Amino acid sequence: MEARDLDVLLITDPANMFYLSGYDAYSFYVPQILIVTPDQNQPIWVGREQDRTCATETTWLDYENIVVYTDEYVDSDNHPMSFVVDLLAELGRATGDVGVEMDADYFSAHAYHELTHALSEATVHDVTKLVNRVRMVKSDAEVACHREAARISERAMEKGIAAIEDGVRQSDAAATVYEALLEGTETTGGDYPAIVPLMPSGEGTGSPHLTWTNETYKEGEPVILELSGVVNRYHSPLTRTVFLGEPPAKVRTASEIVVRGLEAAIDAVEPGVTCEAVERAWRDEIAGTMVEKESRIGYSTGIGYPPSWVEKSASIRPGDTTELQPNMVFHMIPGVWFDGYGIEISESFVVTDDGADVLADVPRELIVK
Known part of the structure; x- marks a missing residue:
């Protein structure tokens, strides 16, 4: 002031x-x-x-x-x-x-x-x-809330993936996810997220912000699951893509490219590096592939109330010269959307003196069921 x-x-x-x-x-x-x-x-x-x-x-x-x-x-x-x-x-x-x-x-x-x-x-x-x-720069106590929220995200993701099956009603799978988010862990209960779980399926995965419907899941379709555990209003968002049945080659290829790009960007994180430099690592990794993305690949996150857990401060995109500092927390979500399907695989991470410490421990891959 x-x-x-x-x-x-x-x-x-x-x-x-x-x-x-x-x-x-x-x-x-x-x-x-x-x-x-x-x-x-x-x-x-x-x-x-x-x-x-x-x-x-x-x-x-x-x-x-x-x-x-x-x-x-x-x-x-x-x-x-x-x-x-x-x-x-x-x-x-x-x-x-x-x-x-x-x-x-x-x-x-x-x-x-x-x-x-x-x-x-x-x-x-x-x-x-x-x-x-x-x-943007959290205290150690705030980071601890993010870490505990990530434990809830892991549990909700595990239960959500298990619930997504051919013939299961989408709203029933959403109920399973909500139950896990609110139930929390043995050490802390959950809270309502600032954004509802985003769970598009089939051709709906080609759009980034759809939820669920009253229809059932079908063999041969992808399903995106984006959610976040919440502790003391601190969020740890997490996204994975599930495919029911054997995915087409283009879906496997796109998901592998997204993971490579995501990992290259995570590896670029360290104090003093700018947000745009982290995005450049993603862009360099996916250059010349079938994957293109013009929108940002991440943003600072923290306390959240509806309608969003986005902190509205720094974005991982070209032109953002914000320098990373220890105890900043970001959600990196390089989602890509094509005609008929989309791929979203994301991680939340805290910036440390040694680089990026990813908060959740969930296989970083296309989940095939």
Whole structure:
């Protein structure tokens, strides 16, 4: 904030709110805001009246730093942002330079309009990635959450692969995956993921973000399974592709190329290397093959709430000059999609002094059943 000359920071991204205060409740579908100012030793959480106890239960904030608006501001012409500005005025912070996360998923156009209209004497700045970039380098305790989440991912992947069989209803396999994600491990229970398990099959695997249907799996079809275990909202995403029956030669070839490229990129990871250099290792490995990919092959991950576990900070793609540092965590997913089928084999990893430490231990190959 000091570097950006900010007098006030308004946080609306649930992941950033959790990071700065500990607030953790499924209440982000209504406006909630964390107010950070340099002269206060605690932020102020502002939310719906009935969620006060959620804040007292989950945050480290003193009671007086938990401020609520009444239900007259919920789904009405009275917007909570006007309440926030009144509070800022009481604090003597309704002027000066105010930072707002313009691209946060739950900061609406209506919220922006109400905020800027009421803050007529302030200058509003877009600080969309300010906290996200700070979050990139995890503490050892945060990395431990990622590692435990990876144990859940392993278990859910194992059970999911076992459940995917010719004639099995796709929704039943999805139920098996969900059960494993929520059941967790012997040492910790699971939590709901920020993204539902993505489980396209057949020609649907040619599209990256389909889920499951009410149809049954069929012999001769691929199935993609992308999921993530969650511990204390920290995610460890993992993806594998299953083929029911003997896969065509082109599917085997594509999957082998994807694995080679993935491993080349993982081998390129070390502190001081840029994200684009890691992507270049993938691109060099797959050059001249049947596999092409123009979109990014990975992204920083960490705390996640719906709709995404993506940290929205650094991406493994050309042009991203972010330098890797120890305790950064990434999900590398070089998925490729063709007419009629797709291949996704991914790994989450933590950057260490020695390179990339892959978090999950699942065979890195096309799973043939």
